[in-house]
Amino acid sequence: MAVNHSSGDNSKDFSCSLSGPNFSTSSGSIQKELEDQNLWPRSLARKWIVTLFMGTCLLFCARMIMPVCAVSMAATFNWSKIDSGLVLGAFFWGYCFTQILGGHASDKVGGERVLAISAASWALITAGTPLLTHLGSHTLAVMTVARFLMGLLQGVFFPSLASLCSQRVVEGERGFLMSTMHSGSHLGTLLAGGMGSLMLDRYGWESMFYSTGFLAGLWALIVWQCFLKGDVTSKQMETRKKSQWSLSRTHWLSLFKKPPVWAMVITHMCMCSTSYTILSWSPTYFKESFPHASEGVYNIIPWLIAIPSALGGGYVSDFLINQGYDVTSVRKIMQFFAMGLSSMFIMALCGTISFHSAVIFISAAVGVSTFTSGGVSVNVQDLTPSCAGALYGFMNMMGALMGLVLVSVSGYLIEVTLSWATVFSVITLVNVTGLGIFIVFGDARRVDLEVYSQETVL
DSSP: OOOOOOTTOOOSOGGGOTTOTTOOOSSHHHHHHHHHSOOOOHHHHHHHHHHHHHHHHHHHHHHHHHHHHHHHHHHHHTOOHHHHHHHHHHHHHHHHHTHHHHHHHHHHHOHHHHHHHHHHHHHHHHHHHHHHTTSOSOHHHHHHHHHHHHHHHHTTHHHHHHHHHHHHSOGGGHHHHHHHHHHHHHHHHHHHHHHHHHHHHHHOHHHHHHHHHHHHHHHHHHHIIIIISSSTTGGGHHHHHHTGGGGOHHHHHHHTTSHHHHHHHHHHHHHHHHHHHHHHHHHHHHHHHOTTSOHHHHHHHHHHHHHHHHHHHHHHHHHHHHTTOOHHHHHHHHHIIIIIIHHHHHHGGGSOOOHHHHHHHHHHHHHHHGGGGGTHHHHHHHHOGGGHHHHHHHHHHHHHHHHHHHHHHHHHHHHHHOOHHHHHHHHHHHHHHHHHHHHHHOOOSOOHHHHHHHHHHO
16 A cells, blocks of 8 residues: 555655555655655555554444434433433533644644544443443433533544545545545444444343443554554654644735635535435435335435445546646546535425335435545645645544534524425535535645745745
8 A cells, every 4th residue: 555665765766656656746855755755565554554454443333322222211211302412412512622632633743643632532432431421410410411422522533534644645546545444434434323223122222332442442443553653653753753844823814815725625615514404304205205115224224325436436536646637627527426416315305205215315315425435535635745734633623613503503493494405405505515615615735834934935
């Protein structure tokens, strides 16, 4: 997955990258900086891909435990719908706060370390959740705080992953890595809903917290013992110290004057908000529109489709780049599928259709939306690899906030208009707006070195 060079020689020609012979850089200065990075050799890259895939899967298992157990816990502790909503919503508020901080920390000390430490922390909270319910009579407050802390600790994951990818993976292979991680999130959602429901019925809601917390803690321990002991990450520290200028106030203001940067941020916001809305409201849509349909069909099939689709999209994007296609064009093509083609399937839901057609359209929309892993989701590593973690954290924070707004607005529209067509039309409008901005202003040429050189001259 990266250049295979020895620990004592960082001056090898970057063209020896396993990405393929067609990979090249646009300038000598960028070439030199990329050569200085300590990229993963193929053998280590394979181990990290599998490890990060499992970590993403466990992350979403832990994230989905509370929604799966909410009904049982509400019955146990006499929670109302408002109480349950307070506990569930606390996660997303915490999730927004640590995006930038987690990305900045990863840019400075290494995404691997941040991932392992945060995973150990939220694993402890997950496993200890059933015990927290016995601390006193204020169970609602304790659970709300626990979910808020869970959001805080999990908020660093994807920014750290973006930083790790930009520092350790060459441009022509980043799409597949990010796609693999997103497919892990879909698998985690499936496991929490499928296996979690079985455990819930047989062993009670506590068993889900205990088992997921234990596995996540074990994952963190394996990462620390097998990957982070010794000098695995120490070789990167000199490179990362060079990028500490990246969070200066002047640098950030200069970055956001670049059209490709704010176009990427806005598009990511639009993509996140529509994905959150579909994830949140599609079960309700099916339950109200097709009350006699099997819940297992529409709650499982779309996410089963999403796993191979995400992997395929990442492979295609990297294949095109390694064949010599312009990176900017590849990013825009992948984003067209993720937002443009998926919107066509969503609009098809506005009319009177059968249950099977609705499942097909939703599954197709969710499937092609995963192509964003080869589009705007990885674009931050093209534009600003020196501060990819912090900038991705900002993008993800804004995407989560816009997602909360759009999910709430969709609920209001459903209540007022009694029409799902209105919601699907709004989702399409947001998608088309973000796609149009990215097509016109998006780019994949690096801009952080240009900004830094301007500041140095000044």
